[in-house]
Amino acid sequence: MKPVTPYALAGRGPQSREQVVTFSIADQSFAVSAAAVQEIRAADNLGGVVREIEQPVLSKVRHIVERDGNAYYVVSGQEHFHLRRSRPASVLILRGLRAAVLVDRIEEMAEMRVLFTLPASFLGLERGWYRGLTVLNGRVLPVVDPRGFLTGEECEVLEQSTAEVLQTMQAGEKSR
């Protein structure tokens, strides 16, 4: 679904609908395309090998989880969105990306019928965080861009700084 420009309601045909997962962090709600989420797990049971990054280069990434031969950087949703302290209970493992995102609560699955472009007055980091805005049950929710959790540059920095940890994890996986 492409954002509507300008911000008029449109796209009511069935082909323009999209399933989304809504979740909350520090009492703020967000939506993310269900197609972008590979798996949702409890934060205390990631179902893989978890390693702490001893010297974090990004404050929002402090752990790596290795599952089925793939390594995911665990991104704190609270730090990513500059929110106050929260209690993450769930993790969204993102499809096709190297990020797993800590969130407080999964709210619901819903059908998104409209995606508004982010108004041009928003000029900050949010332009990289969101695909746009949607309206669900009378609430305006930001629709998260999954690629925004870790930019290409951030991934590069993380890969360089955690090369040793990743090698150790891969070696451990092979020996199992």
Next chain:
Amino acid sequence: MSFEVQANAGSFVVAQIGDRRIALPREIISELIGSPIVHSFPHTTPLLTGVVIRRGLIVPVLDLGPGVFGRPSPPGRFFLVVKREIAGQTDFCAIPVQGECEIVSNVLNPSEEEEGCAIGFLEVNGERIDVLNLERTIASGAAAIQHARAEAAL
């Protein structure tokens, strides 16, 4: 009345922002609306406090308080919807205002400061009312907030 003075006459909307009465050029005002529900979400753009839905549009809420009187505005009874041009795109913003607004046709007196937020002032019933340059007021408010954030981070 001289020709020069007549050339400076125009139409303005006078509104109350916090404890100050200010004016904006009539041509940038789209409408005055009653206070709708403001939806907020995380972002890092100074002065924006959320968005409202108006006529099927998502309209950002822009608090001019920091640029006008140095503090966030108290909750507004009305929102003044203004039109902005940002990087070649037209955007609408809803500015919370306190009290009533009025349209006045008056002479725009030139401002003493060239770089200030005001492009001039009106004299209405003996009261001096600054006519704001919206973009300069936004820039000034945003700079004040960023300065305060930087100080708080030290």
